[in-house]
Amino acid sequence: MIDNFAVKFGRYGGLFVPETLVAPLADLSIAYDRLKKSPQFQDELKALQKDFAGRPTSLYLAPNLSRKLGCRVYLKREDLMHGGAHKLNNTLGQALVAKNMGKTRLIAETGAGQHGVATAIVGAKLGFETQVYMGEVDIERQKMNVYRMELMGAEVIPVRSGSRTLKDAINEALRDWASSFEHTHYLLGTAAGAHPFPSMVRDFQSVIGQEAREQILEAEGRLPDSIVACVGGGSNAMGIFTPFLKDDVRLIAVEAGGRGPGMSDKMADNGASLGYGTDGILHGALTKILQDPYGQILESYSVAAGLDYPGVGPELAFLAEKGRVLPRLADDRTALEGFRALSRLEGIIPALESAHAIGYALREPESLGDLVIINVSGRGDKDLATVMDYENN
Known part of the structure; x- marks a missing residue:
């Protein structure tokens, strides 16, 4: 379905999700629209980009x-x-949004592991419980990044369905979020998916x-x-x-x-x-x-x-x-x-x-x-x- 808050790019984009995800996506969209106009939010993000991330x-x-x-x-x-990697630009921004929304847990998907590492970094920095879904194929070829995530306190959850790569990790993360959104933020790592993720990730990157x-x-x-x-x-x-x-x-x-x-x-x-x-x-x-x-x-x-x-x-x-x-x-x-x-x-x-x-x-x-x-x-x-x-x- 497409709800009226969903942004489209020409005919692309929109909101084609199960009913259980409409409310968390709407809440996220409203929160992000408010926060991106907040000088306090932007100042906090810029300070983290400069002093913590190295921009x-x-x-x-x-x-x-x-x-x-x-x-x-x-x-x-x-x-x-x-x-x-560039991934920290997005995870810092989304984690600050989640913090302002009162969330206590982050979940994410990762393929190459860099987004998972960036999520683990902000989870440790900002005090979130953090779990990262990762396909078994990618876990095998990115062992070093798996260790980095675990070292910073994130739990890496193997995904054994489908091709056992990034697509399937996203599927599992979405299933998790549908049942846990009251306290969990799904930190999507790329400029894809349902609104507001494509616009939000683009803005932070x-x-x-x-x-x-x-x-x-x-x-x-x-x-x-x-x-x-x-x-x-x-x-x-x-x-x-x-x-x-x-x-x-x-x-x-x-x-x-x-x-x-x-x-x-x-x-x-x-x-x-x-x-x-x-x-x-x-x-x-x-x-x-x-x-x-x-x-x-x-x-x-x-x-x-x-x-x-x-x-x-x-x-x-x-x-x-x-x-x-x-x-x-x-x-x-x-x-x-x-x-x-x-x-x-x-x-x-x-x-x-x-x-x-x-x-x-x-x-x-x-x-x-x-x-x-x-x-x-x-x-x-x-x-x-x-x-x-x-x-x-």
Whole structure:
């Protein structure tokens, strides 16, 4: 169903949820609309961003990568955030909303583990009981992040249903929230799902683009020709794209091409919902999803756990349909090339998610223009075992 408080992006978005979730979503929407206008709330959030999370993050001119690509390449260094990824921007904001609503417990889903870590961080910082749902497949490939969550007091709950990855972790978290919302806040990690999550997550992540806009104008005296970001659900992409939407800047959204372009009849074999998806409902919103002709959700795949998701945020689906955001693919091999290249050229080990953006730039430098910003959404410590296994197989 669609209630009248639900925001839509063109035909995408909305509120397609069981009746049990309408009330908590409405309460969250009302609370967020009130708090985002509160100077006290904004001051508390900015103080945490600066003193606890380490903002602003740097915009780094990468000289060696620039020479290789034949253009000036700046990296927005979200890997330097406390916790090692952009995810803390959102968890700090949502946890403060939950605190103001009187909630005492946080639940979250995670794929690559970075959102789970960021949720564990704010749970410890702000005194919440914290539980994180994580697919068994992702638990196995992200053992270090599981330990980090547990070290900070969060309970990691294995999800054994479906593909045992991010999609299924979200399903389990939603089931939990439906029966516990009186004292629990569901801290969704990406700019997807039912309203108000796509708008709220975008707003909290847009600090990335706000900083990048000011920093590039100071460094170069003009805006970039293009901005490149990886896309799973879309939080880091919407975070850096949003402040540039009205500007003449190419916004390139690099999705997971998986083992290579194309889909089989049994498995998407990628995470490219913008490139290969069709209209459907996933996790409470109408958006682009990977599905078979009968409307069954396909199993997505990517070497990067955070991009292993068969849908995308509704606002990104809308912007891609309008042509404002340009969907592109980077398969596993391209991502691994990006991972190695940034490590060797600049001494920066990126997350495998971010490496898709780097790999695309290496493969398609002519699409970037003379001045480009690439969003390095996270650091790659969590992925070292995955890369070593990939290279040994």
